Amino acid sequence: MVERRLTCLAVIVLVWGAAILKNLISLQILHHREYAVKARSIQEVEVEIPAPRGTIFDRDGHPLAMSLATRTAFINPMKVDIGVASDLLGYLLHLDRGELYLKIKQAADAHRGYLIVKRQLTAEEYDNLLNLKSRLDWVSLSNQSQRHYPNGMLAAHVLGAVDFEEKGNAGIEKGLDAELRGTPGHIRLLTDVHRRGIAPQTTIPAKPGTSLTLTLDERLQFVAEREIALAVTAHHAVSGSVVVMKPDTGDILAMASYPTFDPNIPVERGEDAQPRMNHAFSVPFEPGSVFKVVTYSAGFETTNLRPETAINCNGGKLTFGIRTIHDSHAGMWVVPAATAFAKSSNIGAIQVGLKVGQVNMHDYMVRLGFGQKTGLPLPGESPGKVYRLERWGKTSLASVSMGQEVSVTTLQLARLASVIATGGLLVKPRLVLKRGDVAEPVAAPVRVLKPENAITMRQMMEGVVLVGTGSRARLAGYSSGGKTGSAQIYDYASKHYTHTYNGSYMGFAPITNPQIVVVVTLNGTHGESGFGGSSAAPVFKVVAGEALRVFDVPKDLPENIPGRTLVASNPEDLNDLAIADLGESRTNILEESEEAESAVVGQAGYPLGPPANLAAPVYGPRPVQTAVPVAQGPPAVAAAPVPARPQGPRVPNFRGMTMRAVLAEAAAKGLSILPDGSGVARVQSPPPGAPLHQGERIRVQFAR
Amino acid sequence: MATLPAFFKKNDSTAGSPRGGDAQTKRIRAVRDPFQLRALPHEHLFLHKKQIDNSRLVREADPKSRGACWSAIGAACVLAVLLTSAFAPSVATTIAGYKLEALRIEERRLLEERRGLELQEAELLSPARLDQLAQQNNLVAPSSGQVFHLEGKPQGAVAMAK
Numbered sequence: 095m096v097e098r099r100l101t102c103l104a105v106i107v108l109v110w111g112a113a114i115l116k117n118l119i120s121l122q123i124l125h126h127r128e129y130a131v132k133a134r135s136i137q138e139v140e141v142e143i144p145a146p147r148g149t150i151f152d153r154d155g156h157p158l159a160m161s162l163a164t165r166t167a168f169i170n171p172m173k174v175d176i177g178v179a180s181d182l183l184g185y186l187l188h189l190d191r192g193e194l195y196l197k198i199k200q201a202a203d204a205h206r207g208y209l210i211v212k213r214q215l216t217a218e219e220y221d222n223l224l225n226l227k228s229r230l231d232w233v234s235l236s237n238q239s240q241r242h243y244p245n246g247m248l249a250a251h252v253l254g255a256v257d258f259e260e261k262g263n264a265g266i267e268k269g270l271d272a273e274l275r276g277t278p279g280h281i282r283l284l285t286d287v288h289r290r291g292i293a294p295q296t297t298i299p300a301k302p303g304t305s306l307t308l309t310l311d312e313r314l315q316f317v318a319e320r321e322i323a324l325a326v327t328a329h330h331a332v333s334g335s336v337v338v339m340k341p342d343t344g345d346i347l348a349m350a351s352y353p354t355f356d357p358n359i360p361v362e363r364g365e366d367a368q369p370r371m372n373h374a375f376s377v378p379f380e381p382g383s384v385f386k387v388v389t390y391s392a393g394f395e396t397t398n399l400r401p402e403t404a405i406n407c408n409g410g411k412l413t414f415g416i417r418t419i420h421d422s423h424a425g426m427w428v429v430p431a432a433t434a435f436a437k438s439s440n441i442g443a444i445q446v447g448l449k450v451g452q453v454n455m456h457d458y459m460v461r462l463g464f465g466q467k468t469g470l471p472l473p474g475e476s477p478g479k480v481y482r483l484e485r486w487g488k489t490s491l492a493s494v495s496m497g498q499e500v501s502v503t504t505l506q507l508a509r510l511a512s513v514i515a516t517g518g519l520l521v522k523p524r525l526v527l528k529r530g531d532v533a534e535p536v537a538a539p540v541r542v543l544k545p546e547n548a549i550t551m552r553q554m555m556e557g558v559v560l561v562g563t564g565s566r567a568r569l570a571g572y573s574s575g576g577k578t579g580s581a582q583i584y585d586y587a588s589k590h591y592t593h594t595y596n597g598s599y600m601g602f603a604p605i606t607n608p609q610i611v612v613v614v615t616l617n618g619t620h621g622e623s624g625f626g627g628s629s630a631a632p633v634f635k636v637v638a639g640e641a642l643r644v645f646d647v648p649k650d651l652p653e654n655i656p657g658r659t660l661v662a663s664n665p666e667d668l669n670d671l672a673i674a675d676l677g678e679s680r681t682n683i684l685e686e687s688e689e690a691e692s693a694v695v696g697q698a699g700y701p702l703g704p705p706a707n708l709a710a711p712v713y714g715p716r717p718v719q720t721a722v723p724v725a726q727g728p729p730a731v732a733a734a735p736v737p738a739r740p741q742g743p744r745v746p747n748f749r750g751m752t753m754r755a756v757l758a759e760a761a762a763k764g765l766s767i768l769p770d771g772s773g774v775a776r777v778q779s780p781p782p783g784a785p786l787h788q789g790e791r792i793r794v795q796f797a798r
Numbered sequence: 799m800a801t802l803p804a805f806f807k808k809n810d811s812t813a814g815s816p817r818g819g820d821a822q823t824k825r826i827r828a829v830r831d832p833f834q835l836r837a838l839p840h841e842h843l844f845l846h847k848k849q850i851d852n853s854r855l856v857r858e859a860d861p862k863s864r865g866a867c868w869s870a871i872g873a874a875c876v877l878a879v880l881l882t883s884a885f886a887p888s889v890a891t892t893i894a895g896y897k898l899e900a901l902r903i904e905e906r907r908l909l910e911e912r913r914g915l916e917l918q919e920a921e922l923l924s925p926a927r928l929d930q931l932a933q934q935n936n937l938v939a940p941s942s943g944q945v946f947h948l949e950g951k952p953q954g955a956v957a958m959a960k
Contacts, residue, residue, distance in 0.1 A: 292896055643941060763948040
């Protein structure tokens, strides 16, 4: 009996064990993979590691654009009870229930399946929704990144903006989007029952976007934007732009454009695109008289033109067949080239241009970077326009010589000014100083002008400030050179030039060792106050003064300027307008497409003015006392006498002085000191009384 | 309504013929306290404790069982040590995993917080805001060469304007 019972029990246990074994085999061997996957899907979660978009800094490391992680709540309006959703979400997310109700209803009526309820959730709001999410399938949460521009509108045109996916849609955000964008990483995380992470199973590390350090200087950018905004408003202009550049490296220190926009505010549908256009970079214009720098540079390079060469300005009027060109300064006859340049004589520039010839003029325009993109990593750059030589008409050379029939950008003008400032080297403008921690190399400059000719142009441009149309750009404590420009704006409808102007000024400072180049352009100014000398030159003065202060450039002139040196103080002296009555109905360069060809090859065969070389050499800023031999007409207008340049600065004697006293004296005299040691000054280099060269620093050794 | 004593009394009456002791107790109680609850079973028995000295009884020494006992204890300890050493790394890994993940979350949070603070700092130091504050306080920008930086480690200002 007992044995039977035991046998039964053994059989039952055996069957039970067999059943367990069978299930174990099924679980662990036959369906192992399937169950393992199921278990993993329950136990593991995939967590995205955010990769923030690269931060953009200015040259001093101040952030201009940066990204922050943000949490966003969104719903599917088609799947919700609008009343419940608005009540619940309004309570949890601290939103107005009425407004939310309307918002959801509108989205549902429009059959939208996606509606962002709130961005930038607080930690509390996020936790509230996270708890709710397991019970309500219509609420979704996402971790996103949001771009912030802490300085608001500052450098908006350079920085650009991003779209809702944080993809660059303008400016450097678009130009270097691939570098700025990061690649998010992923972690497969084993979690416990409370969904707490235990250990990462597989990890793909996040690759944050590369940070960029721009060449911009935040302070200069602010001043440039402030001044151009004031100037545009004061002169009732349509737009304006400023470019500040370091001539030796091509670093763009500021690039301002007005009107402007706030990149923190996303683009609205139907919004006016004008404020988002970078006028310094994307909008070409006829430069007018500032382009005479090209004409004279080509003249110095290819002809026997010198600053003292007499040029017949023909009384301010010149006729080519059916076309008559006027000078804004009536009554100038035979004057030195320096005076014609300083007074911005159109006839003088044409005379020089005719001497240079079409081929050379075209060659130098191309050499100096016109008609080509500068290569900055910004989208939408305009190359400007230079007609191919085959397309030049009979009057093209005359037009180009005074800055018509050519279109340029403010940035290209800054490049031109840099050529003069660097002694004839064409630099490649640079906007990115560092990518991550790697410094961006400076492209080797290309020599386009002979150094002696560039130096001569520099002096000629100084004359513009001292005795010519650029007197309002004169800086306190610094020498500077520049060129004004006032070009009539072409009206596409009437096919004629109007009485609105592009007023511009292109300059650099100090003269002997230029540290900065500033180009200012105002588009759509009116009246005499809209000429470059009146509207743009004062902007140069403020911006260049600030730039020299920021970069601690030693002064090379006394602070107070004697009143008698301000020779060009009346509006007539600031008039540099390029006036041209277009007899032929020629299409303006700004409205022509590149494909529209009218191959007319012109030859330089126009009569030149008397190429009489004067006895005494006369350079731009220097006093012209010589009697100019006049070939015809009334006597020439000579350049006004300018006081002799002060004797060059000398190194003061610091020996025996304390460091504080040395620094105070150096600061008072605008000198740069390299102190070494402590105590009283013992040794200094250069020695006391030695001539102090521009930008030179005085090393002072202190000892006790 | 029947009261509780009445109810118990009723039950007593229906509980069959009382034995002699019970009847006697009831009688005594009835006399002594009519409201006393019914007696517990064997209430009439009284127990008393008697001291028994078993000190003379000594268990016989059994070295075999003692050895077996110690062997069992030793085996249990060895097993415990083995199990501990076998599972300790796994447990330690799990605990470290928790800590690691918590630290990672903390790191990400702190990084985000730092970025937020950097953004806030940049907003506070924006040139437009500083310019506005300067204008409110009637401050002007120093001219070129007016500012020079002080040497050494100054307690307060790092630069001064002459």
